[in-house]
Amino acid sequence: MRLKIALLLAALLGLLPAADGKFQVGKSFERLLILEQGRLKPMDSYARKFLLGISSRSRAQGLSASAWFARLLFEPVKASEDAVFRVYNEETITAMGLQLPESRRYSFRQLEPGMEKLLELARAADAKPEATRSLVEKEVIGLYMSLSTFQNLANSLAFADTGRHIEIAEEKNRRLFDLKPGESLTLPGFLARRREIAAKLPAADMHGGHGGTPDVAELFRIMYWVESLKAVPGLPNLDILPDYRDGSERWYAPWVYLTEIDDKSHDDTIAALQKATAAYKAGDSAAFEQAFADFDQRALARIPARFAAPRPALEVFYNKLDGFYKAEILYGLSFVLILLFLLFNAGRLRQAAGISLALGAAFNLAAIAIRTFLTGRAPVTNLFETFVFVGLTASVLGLILERFNRRGIGTLTGSLGAIGMLLISGAYSSDGDTMGPMVAVLRSNFWLATHVLTITIGYAGVVVAGIIAHVHLIQAMRRKTEPAALENTMRMLYGALAVGFLFTFVGTVLGGVWADQSWGRFWGWDPKENGALAIVLWTSILLHARLTKLVDGHLFAAGTALGTVFVMLAWFGVNLLGVGLHSYGFTTGIATGLFAFTFLEVAFAAFALWWLKVRAPRAVAGN
Amino acid sequence: MNNERRAKIHSLASGLLKFLSGGTLTVIGLCVLLVLTIGGTVYQVEHGLYQAQKDYFQSWIVLLFGFLPFPGGQLTLWVLTLNLILASAFRLKRTTRALGLHIIHWGLILLLVGSFISYRFGQESQVTLFEGEQANVSVDYRLWELAVWSESDPARMVSAIDFDGLGAGDKFTLGTLPLTIKAAYPNARATANGLEAVKGGNPEQRLPGAILAFPGGAQQLVWAGSEPQALILGGVTYRLALRRIRYPLPFTIRLLQFKKETHTGTSMAKSYESLVEIHQGGASRQVRIYMNHPLREAGLTFYQSSYAEDRGRQSSTLAVVRNVGWWLPYASSGLIFLGMLLHFIVMFYRKVVRHETAD
Numbered sequence: 001m002r003l004k005i006a007l008l009l010a011a012l013l014g015l016l017p018a019a020d021g022k023f024q025v026g027k028s029f030e031r032l033l034i035l036e037q038g039r040l041k042p043m044d045s046y047a048r049k050f051l052l053g054i055s056s057r058s059r060a061q062g063l064s065a066s067a068w069f070a071r072l073l074f075e076p077v078k079a080s081e082d083a084v085f086r087v088y089n090e091e092t093i094t095a096m097g098l099q100l101p102e103s104r105r106y107s108f109r110q111l112e113p114g115m116e117k118l119l120e121l122a123r124a125a126d127a128k129p130e131a132t133r134s135l136v137e138k139e140v141i142g143l144y145m146s147l148s149t150f151q152n153l154a155n156s157l158a159f160a161d162t163g164r165h166i167e168i169a170e171e172k173n174r175r176l177f178d179l180k181p182g183e184s185l186t187l188p189g190f191l192a193r194r195r196e197i198a199a200k201l202p203a204a205d206m207h208g209g210h211g212g213t214p215d216v217a218e219l220f221r222i223m224y225w226v227e228s229l230k231a232v233p234g235l236p237n238l239d240i241l242p243d244y245r246d247g248s249e250r251w252y253a254p255w256v257y258l259t260e261i262d263d264k265s266h267d268d269t270i271a272a273l274q275k276a277t278a279a280y281k282a283g284d285s286a287a288f289e290q291a292f293a294d295f296d297q298r299a300l301a302r303i304p305a306r307f308a309a310p311r312p313a314l315e316v317f318y319n320k321l322d323g324f325y326k327a328e329i330l331y332g333l334s335f336v337l338i339l340l341f342l343l344f345n346a347g348r349l350r351q352a353a354g355i356s357l358a359l360g361a362a363f364n365l366a367a368i369a370i371r372t373f374l375t376g377r378a379p380v381t382n383l384f385e386t387f388v389f390v391g392l393t394a395s396v397l398g399l400i401l402e403r404f405n406r407r408g409i410g411t412l413t414g415s416l417g418a419i420g421m422l423l424i425s426g427a428y429s430s431d432g433d434t435m436g437p438m439v440a441v442l443r444s445n446f447w448l449a450t451h452v453l454t455i456t457i458g459y460a461g462v463v464v465a466g467i468i469a470h471v472h473l474i475q476a477m478r479r480k481t482e483p484a485a486l487e488n489t490m491r492m493l494y495g496a497l498a499v500g501f502l503f504t505f506v507g508t509v510l511g512g513v514w515a516d517q518s519w520g521r522f523w524g525w526d527p528k529e530n531g532a533l534a535i536v537l538w539t540s541i542l543l544h545a546r547l548t549k550l551v552d553g554h555l556f557a558a559g560t561a562l563g564t565v566f567v568m569l570a571w572f573g574v575n576l577l578g579v580g581l582h583s584y585g586f587t588t589g590i591a592t593g594l595f596a597f598t599f600l601e602v603a604f605a606a607f608a609l610w611w612l613k614v615r616a617p618r619a620v621a622g623n
Numbered sequence: 624m625n626n627e628r629r630a631k632i633h634s635l636a637s638g639l640l641k642f643l644s645g646g647t648l649t650v651i652g653l654c655v656l657l658v659l660t661i662g663g664t665v666y667q668v669e670h671g672l673y674q675a676q677k678d679y680f681q682s683w684i685v686l687l688f689g690f691l692p693f694p695g696g697q698l699t700l701w702v703l704t705l706n707l708i709l710a711s712a713f714r715l716k717r718t719t720r721a722l723g724l725h726i727i728h729w730g731l732i733l734l735l736v737g738s739f740i741s742y743r744f745g746q747e748s749q750v751t752l753f754e755g756e757q758a759n760v761s762v763d764y765r766l767w768e769l770a771v772w773s774e775s776d777p778a779r780m781v782s783a784i785d786f787d788g789l790g791a792g793d794k795f796t797l798g799t800l801p802l803t804i805k806a807a808y809p810n811a812r813a814t815a816n817g818l819e820a821v822k823g824g825n826p827e828q829r830l831p832g833a834i835l836a837f838p839g840g841a842q843q844l845v846w847a848g849s850e851p852q853a854l855i856l857g858g859v860t861y862r863l864a865l866r867r868i869r870y871p872l873p874f875t876i877r878l879l880q881f882k883k884e885t886h887t888g889t890s891m892a893k894s895y896e897s898l899v900e901i902h903q904g905g906a907s908r909q910v911r912i913y914m915n916h917p918l919r920e921a922g923l924t925f926y927q928s929s930y931a932e933d934r935g936r937q938s939s940t941l942a943v944v945r946n947v948g949w950w951l952p953y954a955s956s957g958l959i960f961l962g963m964l965l966h967f968i969v970m971f972y973r974k975v976v977r978h979e980t981a982d
Contacts, residue, residue: 035887035888036888037886037888037889038885038886038887038888038889038891039886239888249887250887250888251887251888437886437889437891437893439891439892440892440893440894440895440914441914441915443893443894443914443915444914444915447915502963502967505959505963506960506963509952509956509959509960510956512952512956513952513953513956514915516949516952516953517915517916517917518914518915518917518926519926519942520747520917520924520926520942520944521741521745521747521944522737522738522741522952523738523952524672524676525660525663525664525667525672525675525676525679525680526672527664527667530660530661530663530664531664533660534657534660534661537653537656537657537660538657540653541650541653541654541657544646544649544650544653545646545650547646548645548646548647548649548650550646550647550650574664
């Protein structure tokens with residue numbers, strides 16, 4: 001029994017290896033460090049992000065992201081047959097001049113013939129201002145980037161690939177490369193003699209064309225062939241070779257290093273990569289692991305102590321734990337259970353819902369804690385992190401409310417708020433690296449930990465109060481609800497709103513102090529500042545109006561329900577305006593959702609008020 | 624005056640006081656402020672921050688949608704300040720229980736007064752220096768001045784007048800030079816025939832111009848961005864310039880080094896900092912100014928604001944803020960936090976420890 005529970009837990013944690021006897025990429029490959037967009041990350045993170053970006057999935061061909069990525073690097077020909085490119089609009093395929101059977105995902109091989117046309121279309125779309133691009137135009141740009149990056153990556157370890165070759169006719173050159181009769185030149189063969197070739201070629205003529213004798217002309221032809229396999233500059237590449245020699249930090253893709261630098265400083269790592277390629281081709285998991293263990297050790301040893309030590313193993317664990325996803329599932333389960341409890345009123349269900357919510361919060365917290373440790377930053381530094389943090393706060397607030405008030409409403413509110421937040425966070429995480437570098441002004445852990453945390457807790461308070469307000473209005477509209485239950489909900493609403501008010505207010509003032517420290521003014525009516533102020537004003541209007549009895553409980557509840565709209569507008573609505581000092585968020589396609597949300601909330605509040613005031617008037621408890 | 628009338632006036636006055644100190648006014652004021660906040664935010668998209676501050680938040684009356692008169696930010700905030708003072712004086716109970724609330728309200732009053740002082744007396748300018756350069760003046764962001772000095776004066780005494788508010792027909796003497804404004808444009812362009820007014824334009828990007836007349840009928844054009852214009856009058860060579868207002872600094876500041884770091888492999892700035900030397904009263908010292916770490920010196924605060932690169936040379940721009948009330952927001956926030964803490968301790972004690980119900 002114990003063992004079963006342990007296995008179940010391990011499975012839940014996602015820690016069990018998939019035991020299918022196939023080739024295993026192993027730990028060392030997953031932990032391989034790679035620099036992308038200003039951050040050193042393990043290959044596993046890079047692979048997940050890349051695969052998710054092109055296919056909207058975290059697995060392909062039944063393989064984990066890392067395993068599929070290894071296939072792309074070491075067996076690009078096979079990988080180019082995999083249907084991994086998610087295309088949303090059929091129009092895009094037609095525009096590329098292709099006739100393909102209708103499908104959700106296509107392979108590189110299928111799409112490659114349309115790439116030239118795609119580039120032309122992408123250039124035209126790119127020339128337009130971003131706001132005026134149609135869905136298809138956006139997809140055209142995105143697909144072109146995806147395909148080119150795929151191509152870059154597929155070629156990135158080609159130097160170790162014995163599968164590609166070029167015919168050599170000149171006897172002089174055949175001798176140079178030690179070719180046996182009938183043999184052609186492979187890339188590893190070329191690489192082994194690259195320094196001799198470089199010495200033979202007049203450097204100035206490299207791009208000029210064909211120098212003198214036929215054998216030199218042939219060497220040029222070989223160089224062109226090699227050049228054609230080099231990466232498209234400006235697109236993501238496999239930057240895995242560290243160079244810290246002159247005191248600065250640089251990471252090169254193997255191809256770039258070999259063709260542009262090649263100063264013998266990386267002969268050992270290149271050799272390890274060649275071994276890994278051979279091991280992959282031979283299907284030898286152990287040798288593959290060994291080669292990358294060697295590579296990782298050599299790469300890590302090159303990073304000087306004064307640079308922050310990367311923690312690839314922990315990040316791979318974080319990826320596999322996938323805490324936010326598991327929290328989402330548990331929150332969802334909790335929500336279903338508590339709804340069942342409210343329908344059938346069985347105490348066990350309430351307990352189960354509470355446990356599920358608490359477990360969800362634990363995963364949520366664990367994921368945030370690991371991130372904090374990995375990045376060495378305060379828990380909230382970008383929009384994605386605000387959502388997961390508010391999700392956690394909402395679930396914790398729900399648990400606290402439930403502890404004091406055992407009617408299921410705390411759990412209902414907590415699970416609903418938390419799942420909503422995590423769902424929104426998902427939309428932001430698919431856009432890119434959620435642990436990416438920060439702009440200079442934000443790099444202050446003190447202020448991130450005070451101002452940002454306070455204000456996000458405040459957002460959570462207002463959102464939770466808003467959800468309780470919905471519950472209150474629905475309860476009030478049901479004739480059966482007892483006044484005592486209504487009063488009870490109102491007390492919770494009041495408490496949550498007070499927490500929300502307190503924290504948004506303090507957070508806003510702290511924001512002013514930070515602004516004074518970094519920009520020289522306490523308050524500047526910047527959109528983000530105004531957004532926070534709008535929440536403070538709205539909650540303060542509600543509290544004052546209620547305290548002075550200007551409004552009754554129904555209006556107060558309806559107003560609190562609308563508080564969620566203010567939070568959403570302040571939170572990421574202002575980023576849509578595209579002005580101001582605080583435009584840090586990456587927001588696309590959110591406007592429609594925000595508009596719909598606002599419309600629904602206003603409609604709900606109006607309907608509830610009409611019902612309670614006109615259709616079936618009901619006196620408010622405690623008024 | 625009979626008793627009845629006196630009673631009527633008395634009840635009217637107490638009614639007014641009740642309204643002015645009351646929660647209804649608070650709610651109305653906050654609602655108006657909310658509308659202004661939202662309106663002023665949306666307004667920024669079209670008109671920019673500076674204009675939004677001016678039209679929505681520093682004004683007494685604002686025209687919503689361009690035609691609907693509505694109380695402006697300054698009016699609203701004054702009314703709310705008055706309301707806060709009166710509420711604390713008359714409405715809130717004078718009990719230990721309400722002490723926290725009193726402190727919060729006075730903290731808010733201080734915050735609002737402080738923001739008025741910053742608005743009224745604060746002065747923002749900037750210093751842009753290339754590495755190795757020094758300065759003893761800072762330059763305004765937006766405001767312009769008409770400056771005159773004489774070439775023959777070895778001390779180069781500059782006389783200047785604020786350009787804002789000058790209009791055609793104005794006569795005055797700058798230093799020793801009497802002059803008349805023939806025309807003044809807030810935003811102008813120099814053409815072959817003289818100056819031509821340009822409509823609109825973001826206040827921060829406007830380039831003003833003016834036509835000046837001097838005794839004896841001489842005329843001279845000056846415009847922003849031109850070299851100082853020479854004018855010979857009575858054997859003296861004057862130089863005229865229309866330039867950003869300069870404010871003297873109480874010390875000399877020299878930029879020793881500017882350092883910018885980017886995140887590896889990207890163009891995203893990781894940090895930027897200026898190493899400056901402050902020279903004052905015969906002594907000098909070095910200071911690092913970087914993000915979130917301004918330099919406060921002699922009533923001025925220097926912030927790392929921006930940087931530029933020109934032919935391999937780096938320049939750093941420091942924002943310079945002179946604000947006598949800079950400490951007020953800190954004091955008032957402290958007061959508000961204290962009041963909140965006190966209030967919540969009292970509430971917690973009453974609710975949880977003594978199980979009292981809300982009143």
